[in-house]
Amino acid sequence: MTTTTAFVGLDCVDCGRRHDTDTHGRCDDCDGLLSPAYDLDPAAVQRGVADAADAPLPFPVDERVRAAEGDTPSVETERLADELGVASLVVKDEARNPTGTVYDRGMSVAVTAARAAETEPLALAAAGNAAQSAAAYAGRAELRSYAFVPSRTAFSNKAMVNVHGGEMRVVGGRFDDAAAAVDDQLAADYYSLSAFETPYRHDGAKTLAYELIADYARGRVGPFPDVTAVADAAPLPTPDAVVLPVGTGELLVGLDRGLSELAAADLLADEPTVVAAQPAGCAPIATAVADDTETTPWEGPDTIVGELEIPDPAGGELAVAALRDRPGRAVTVSDDDALESAVTAAQTAVLEVGGAGGVGLAAAWELADEGMFDETSEVVVVNPDAGVKTPDVLRSHLMGQGI
Ligand SMILES: [Zn+2]
Structure with missing residues (x-):
């Protein structure tokens, strides 16, 4: 998939190893979290101030799964x-x-990367809002999504996950129980949209x-x-x-x-x-x-x-x-x-x-x-x-x- 010239790789936050831009998941060496690395010139950053949609991100604006997120008052x-x-x-x-x-900002980028990875379903554990956002952006990208939420999640979030076309599992307990349930209950490979499991x-x-x-x-x-x-x-x-x-x-x-x-x-x-x-x-x-x-x-x-x-x-x-x-x-x-x-x-x-x-x-x-x-x-x-x-x-x- 097309990446921006500024996006030079994914750096492991633990060992520092740089991975290719098309890497998915965690660090091969130490299982650390990955974060996008950039080679930025001041003009690229200035463009982001003039319009945050043009801020330095891994994927060009016209290739991202977007729905007018950001630009909030x-x-x-x-x-x-x-x-x-x-x-x-x-x-x-x-x-x-x-x-x-606010999670729509990151979900736009993460679902863009997920679409390129060609692995379904997308899955995540979330307290509520991120589950709704993931279902919505996955729907726009024509991808199946699966959200694991704790039973206490707001009814509005649970309802809207399904309204956006996402699948959902309500897990007894709290957020950590929902996070553990993703691997316990999803037998097949999936593309993770959980916070920090995706670098995006x-x-x-x-x-x-x-x-x-x-x-x-x-x-x-x-x-x-x-x-x-x-x-x-x-x-x-x-x-x-x-x-x-x-x-x-x-x-x-x-x-x-x-x-x-x-x-x-x-x-x-x-x-x-x-x-x-x-x-x-x-x-x-x-x-x-x-x-x-x-x-x-x-x-x-x-x-x-x-x-x-x-x-x-x-x-x-x-x-x-x-x-x-x-x-x-x-x-x-x-x-x-x-x-x-x-x-x-x-x-x-x-x-x-x-x-x-x-x-x-x-x-x-x-x-x-x-x-x-x-x-x-x-x-x-x-x-x-x-x-x-x-x-x-x-x-x-x-x-x-x-x-
Ligand atoms: Zn590492």
Whole structure:
């Protein structure tokens, strides 16, 4: 299949060995995870700022399985910014992706690679949103897909996997049980679309970084009609902090890759602080950062935010390393605060944010209370999915308050 000239191979994150661009699965030598490697010139990165669809990815834009994913709005939330006491609080609203989740960005790239591999079915374990996204993109590519989800997965996700034409197995227990069931229950060969089992989901997520930075800079230095305008505006102003809800680590690793590419091309005036937000009931990445240890599987995970209940995240080590290498930190929040934040966003900013987005907003609140932000701070919070996927969870929070 056609690859971009910038895509030079797949590097093992453990032993460093470079594999050919048509490699699938893990490292032949050490079974480590693979990540796309690029030989980038600054113009390629500038093109990605002008239009994130042109950001450096393994496959050319007109060869990818696409459905207008990305290009999501950055929504100013003046009332929330006032409450936090910051200059601006912008929500990058990934709910506006085709299947209502930020995972559509990476799934577009991963399903493109899967189509070239000519192995069916595509299969993955997912907390919910990625299962729906995989079924949708596989359907568009005329490929069979099989999703393994835990029984607690939101009804909307389960229903839409089937509506998009995907097959599904609901596994008793939690996310890790669903992950184990893929190999236990699928007898035939399959092409994995699980986070980090494919090199392409976390890499595809980096377009989020390109858009975040471009959205922010456009608001301050004007539009970027072409690459020349991006080059002329460089280095681009950046927000002080980007707050990201974290489960598998996929989005954080993607954001880190994107920011690193932009920095290497001398496009960033400053490095924003990247904040990983996790629910207190399942926070293996935040705990590893706080304790300065490796990630260890979380015992007895318990959070209402099913999307973020990932006790043994595949991208845990990479996510923790990313947070340590850049201005970065991690925050945990209670389920109650997350749901309260989600409801407040709905009532003040026309934003339909689910529990995961609520975790991000509550983390911003916590950092403001702690004194990390002041009245000059400019903060971006990523909302990873649509609140309409889990209205029952939001509604039950109100019922708990007698509403
Ligand atoms: Zn290796």
